[in-house]
Amino acid sequence: MDSTVTKRWLLARLYEPEQTIVDCRFTLGKPQEGKERYNKEHIPGAVYLDLELDLSAPVGGHGGRHPLPDTQVLASRLSKLGIGNDTRIVAYDDENGMNAARLWWLLRYLGHEQVYILEGGFSQWKEGKYPVTDHQPVRVPSSFVANVRPQMLAGVEEVREVSAKTVNNAGAETGSDVNVADAVPTLPVLIDSRAKDRYQGMNETLDKKAGHIPGALNYFWKNTQNADGSFKSADELAAHFAGLDKEAEIIVYCGSGVTACPNVLALEKAGYKNVRLYAGSWSDWISYEDNPVATGDE
Template identity: 85%
Template sequence: MDATVSKRWLLARLYEPEQTIVDCRFTLGQPKAGRDSYEQEHIPGAIYLDLKLDLSSPVSEHGGRHPLPDPEVLAARLSKLGIGNDTRIVAYDDENGMNAARLWWLLRYLGHEQVFILEGGFSQWKEGKYPVTDHQPVRVPSTFTANVQPQMLAGVEEVREVSEKTVSNAGAESESDVNVASAVPVLPVLIDSRANDRYHGQNETLDPVGGHIPGAVNYFWKDTQNLDGSWRSAEQLEEHFAGLDKDREIIVYCGSGVTACPNILALEKAGFKNVRLYAGSWSDWISYEQNAIATGKE
């Protein structure tokens, strides 16, 4: 089954007991806005998970602006909210799916596959005259046991090595040194999911340093969606990512590890099988003085 579900699909299953709907609305710079919106109105039966309080750890020197939550802490939070290992989860937000995709990725990282994202988010649900409420459901605690999948992550040391070798290999190829270039093993592709201007080092408003990881290519995460906020089809996404080799490993990053997640979803929808997340992303990368920074076009 696709990772996204339609409004009609959810409406038909709205009150199924084995399902939990999760409201992931969150606005950067307005930390209470998502919770306030949820308390005002939400999809019936939905619970709320906060990007900073539930889906991230506290910020420290390294790890980026939204460090991954501790798996056991998140598992305990899910258990308290009545989510078990057999629960089907449907997540939504109002930010083109970026926060819902963060939860989608995190749950899969914890070994939970039954998780989906609502197409169009809350606003389209409401505009379509689907039911909303301000009632907050009473949840009976369950047991969620984390089965962490470490292979889904790439750490800063590996990303640094991939970056350095990618740049070195590109330099060898530019000098037509076929022997040197061919001696370099096939490297993972680094994908930067941010908007093109931020990738180039322009108009950076979220992080203290602009630019990108040397060797990374830019695929803006919002380009995986249609103008109405729906996700593009598998065929359209295959065309979008046509410049990438499906047999190569891919490491995806963004500013803080959130908007990389919808890009990972889109890559998997397009048929890419070996896609990992650099969770700390750019905000973690620049926390290390020794890490190189590139600007402009690669």
């Protein structure tokens, strides 16, 4: 089954007891807004998970702006919401899927495969005249046991090594969203998921340094989606990522590890099997003063 579901698919299964719907709406810079919107109206039966309080750990010296949450703390939170290891989870947001994709990635990192993202998010659900409510469900606690998959992560030390290898072995000029068929096939690939101007170091409003990790290619995460917020088809995504060797190791990052998650999903949908997340991403990278910074196009 695909990692996304349609509104019609969810409507047909809206009240199935083995399913939990999770509202992940969140607005950067306005941390209360997502929960307020949930309290006002949400998909019937949905519970709420906060990007910064539930799906991230407190910010420290390293780890980026949205460090990964402690796995046992998250497992306990899921258990209290009635989510167990056999629960099917459907996540949604109103931010083009970026927060829902964070939950999608985290759950798979915890060993849970039955997790999906609602295409189009809450606004399209409501605009389609599908049911909404302000009633908050009473949840019977369950037991979620984490089976962590560390192989899904790449740490800063490994990213340093991949960056250095990429720069040292660069034999062909590559750039943003271009065909990289001439790159060394076995060379690991770093993908920067941010908008082009941030990747180039031209417009940085969130982090203290501008630019990108040397050697990284720019594939803006929103380019994996259609105008209505749904993800492109597998064939369209394969064309989008054309030139990347499907056997190569791919490490994906963004500003803080959130918008990289839709790119991870898109790469997997396009048939890439060896995709990992640099969770701390750019905001973690620049927390180490000795890490090099590149600007412009690669």
